[in-house]
Amino acid sequence: MLELQYELESKAAKWYATIDIANAFFSIPLAAECRPQFAFTWRGVQYTWNRLPQEWKHSPTICHRLIQAALEKGEAPEHLQYIDDIIVWESTAAEVFEKGERIIQILLEAGFAIKKSKVKGPAREIQFLGVKWQDGRRQIPTEVINKITAMSPPTSKKETQAFLSAIGFWRMHIPEYSQIVSPLYLVTRKKNDFHWGLEQQQAFTQIKQEIAHAVALGPVRTGPEVKNVLYSAAGNHGLSWSLWQKVPGETRGQPLGFWSRSYRRSEANYTPTEKEILAAFEGVQATSEVIGTKTQLLLAPRLPVLGWMFKGKVPSTHHATDATWSKWIALITQRARIRNLNRPGILEIITNWPEGENFGLTDDEEQVQVARAEEAPPYNQLPAEETCYALFTDGSCRIVGMNRKWKAAVWSPTRQVAQATEGESGSSQLAELKAVQLALDIAEREKWPKLYLYTDSWMVANALWGWLGRWRKANWQRRGKPIWAANIWKDIASRVEKLTVKVRHVDAHVPKSRANEEHRNNEQSKYKYGKAWQIDYITLPQTRQGKRYVLTMVEATTGWLETFPVPHATARNTILGLEKQVLWRHGTPERIESDNGTHFKNSLINTWARKHGIE
Template sequence: MIQELESQGVVSKTHAPFNSPIWPVHKSEGEWRLTVDYRALNEVTPPLSTAMPDMLELQYELESKAAKWYATTDIANALFSIPLAAECRPQFAFTWRGVQYTWNRLPQGWKHSPTICHGLIQTALEKGDAPEHLQYIDDIIVWGNTAAEVFEKGKEIIQILLEASFAIKKSKVKGPAREIQFLGVKWQDGQQQIPTDVINKITAMSPPTNKKETQAFLGAIGFWRIHIPEYSQIVSPLYLVTQKKNDFHCGPEQQQAFAQIKQEITHAVALGPVRTGPEVKNVLYSAAGSHGLSWSLWQKVPGETRGRPLGFWSRSYRGSEANYTPTEKEILAAAEGVQAASEVIGTEAQLLLAPRLPVLGWMFKGKVPSTHHATDATWSKWIALITQCARMGKLNRPRILEIITNWPEGENFGLTDEEQEQVTRAEEAPPYNQLPAEEMHYALFTDGSCRIVGMNRKWKAAMWSPTRQVIHDCETCAAIRQAKRVKPLWYGGRWSKYKYGEAWQIEYIALPQIRHGKRYVLTMVEATTGWLETYPVPHATAWNTILGLERQVLWRHGTPERIESDNGTHFKNSLINTWAREHGIEWVCHIPYHAPAAGKMERHNALLKTQLRALGGGSFKNWEQHLAKATWLVNTQGSTN
């Protein structure tokens, strides 16, 4: 194998001060792959600013296409198509039978090889204006409604790759076909399924006899946990015996868990496709059991007798969560379910929430019960998450509707006429002086502490003391007061601290979804001049945020010192924090309810939408085609500076 690689110029003999042990891997096709144990090298290799795409996000995106035909392409020896710089080759040296070799091409086993390979292939496809596709390193998939359409797309992809000096194996090209495997998952009609050979392999596995075998079994089946309801609770006895503090034993609980999870995977259902539109009903069913949380996401459209599942999630309680009250556990399950659902169907889709306890009504009032185990900060996070999501979506009804049903277990899904009346949008109350006499007393506050005297509202003196205390204890209120006392960075018509390109404000705006699946625009405003950069994306995620900033800001204007954003999860998370820290960027989140914090951003977003509407003839039609021109118009005509 080494001689063959040497004859192809992939490796060559060398004399280097570095050396790593080789680690051959037996491939499923029967061939051998030469890999090297680069763990020591990986530990001292600095991180890259770019990252790999998330496989789960790719699956969600492909699921949303609901395609009829597919085709996949797998580049042959993609890593070996990428030359390694001569000055970097010594550190990749290895020894075989007393002879030292090194790689002339990108080696397998080095931690940045997949990222570099993915980026180069992605760049080649973008330069070649490739048709709509999804890519994970060297695996590429295209889709369409007819075999001919998919064939032409696949042919175009292959031609672009060949022109970029990548090799394609005919045996690695699959389709057009109605059923295909991509990233190990079986795809058919937009649904993801567990391949039959995977099910057969797992069900044929013998009961584990030690920790290593248990971990191998859990690793094999854990990849498919999204297909299995209450997976975490079922396999918890098996996880228990893999912990370092516990000795291995395969008792009755472990045997039952092993048998049950194998039975569950044989009955696992297909997931998807993700459908959109006003007629689609998305239902999140959440529950909190004695050992953990579980939630599932379903969809139903008119004409279906039963909804289709989009995924099942579960996990055990962590830390003090086991001590939460039943109500707190239900709210925790609902909050985490909302986050999981938003990754699948997006943040703009309507969502019906079906918890086991009617706990949401008073959450909209911002109340925290007097008896609770979770901290006030945790409660605030739960309330903010759920109530914020409830206010997103169309105005004719809230995004989250508190409907207590037994669906999806029941045969009849949907809202009764009585339930429909309960969830319609609330109407504005009549003026106080038009209320019946019996309603006036409690019209403004249930304790009657607020009155109308003449044209003014009057409160009892007792109201002011607790109100002042609440404001005094509010962290957000304190931050707003501090912001008002401090001289703003933007003052007197100029940016008082930073120079051009050193400070940016960013935000996502949502637009109608287009044919290629994009429905968000990352908008970036340079703070000193108001210069606008835009980047369209299918999902508002941390990865897309980083990608947009690197392409539109860092590569064009240099690395900034400061970036300001809101507190959304696509901005405030560990991936963003790590990226900002590596680049020496101060990432500042706006103060909630403090309008001046994001005023410049809001003005530019309004200008951008106005230009897009004008270019689209009064609507956002073909907004992605008009985005570049609309951005240019804002920068040349609509700047507020």
């Protein structure tokens, strides 16, 4: 349902109409051979259904697909459908009326019944799936707000659960929803007795106030001038993130959604940095469903996180597992690289959260995030005659006795020669800057017409892509304080004005196995989310509940993992796992990769794949 809401937000229509099919389930006859399985006894007499029963768990799916097939066969105009509810939209009432008439005609010809009372619109405001829609904005209906705000404090666990169910659907409208209602969830736990105290009453009052003043979400806008900003933060009790959009001329951005959740299991023991990375990771995943993965995202955590991701190694003080760190690094670094307009997919900014104040970047920040210098191509794509102008830089630091010693190095791949310089009382970040200075020394000394600079420092790459201009304009200060290593940056800025420098960020410290994996991931990035998967079976250390193997399914563009435990690694179980975990949740993919085992490559799976159009 959320996917439909996100898509409807992106339409930003002026007029809407909705169509609700009357008795949709009972319009679908059951085949004679299927009727025995729906037999039941009432007052000593045996009956069976001859129409699709409403309470059967597969009825909604069957009904949705049959209506969808009828609309596709009749070549229905653009619309959105959820089971037997349909909505159309356009910029004028006449266009909406025409589209609605066409869809009603197709449904009637397919044997479905339409009541006039079930057709709403054309109208500028309309309710669809319980949500109020206007100009592409998603809002809480007034009657829902009145109902929630009129509720009395619960007197039992059951009443508390009913209240939480009533407000939970609207959680994306409420900043830090999870933290606000956490005292209410405490009284619903089986191990706790029901006790309505001061903490619960305060949470109850606050969440009703938040519902009453909830903001509209959307519309989702696209285009080069649209800025998508993800604010993420880790608090004492959980994670929060929110997605905002701003276009030129707006003094305040438009929120697209607020998310929050409490810490799970060992997450509460993570270091502060790990918690911030987790919040950013969750935020990137959630916002990708709203704005996709191809748009640029300005990431605004309360602590910088991108630097850790591009180091490619786990800090020694970490609490999260290596597998968790690998998951964070894989998603965020790959998402950062998905761009075709000479801009990375994710840029990091540090600013204040927008709640309670005007949202927006400063003029200088807006300028730097949009204007970016030309990026150097990958080294293996350089023309052969220009590889001699390419240099790779790196910096490191180590502690010797009581002193810190740094080392900066530059390597020429064509000459197979490295040049280095050393110093004391510095950090690895300082060494990265010294390495850039060393590279500029070589280019100037040999009078190169240009320099292709390949650095593993995300800070250096961003500075050369645009930050230097902002710093110079601000007199090498930020918020009234001199920027770090201002003198070195000034020197670099003055020298790059006289020499054409193109820079590219690279991962220098990765093992060959990970580099090969990253190359495969880049090859798979041509697919949209959910269209390419890698699957394999792993064997459990011991049989649990009769299950000995686990089918693992990894989404190729994000690294999202789905699992399906099975007793045996067979072709039939492979198909069952893919249908339940992939096709039903993520849609039909275009490609699935696996090894050549018989549980992946045989006539049964080949026939199934051809039927679904899967490569």
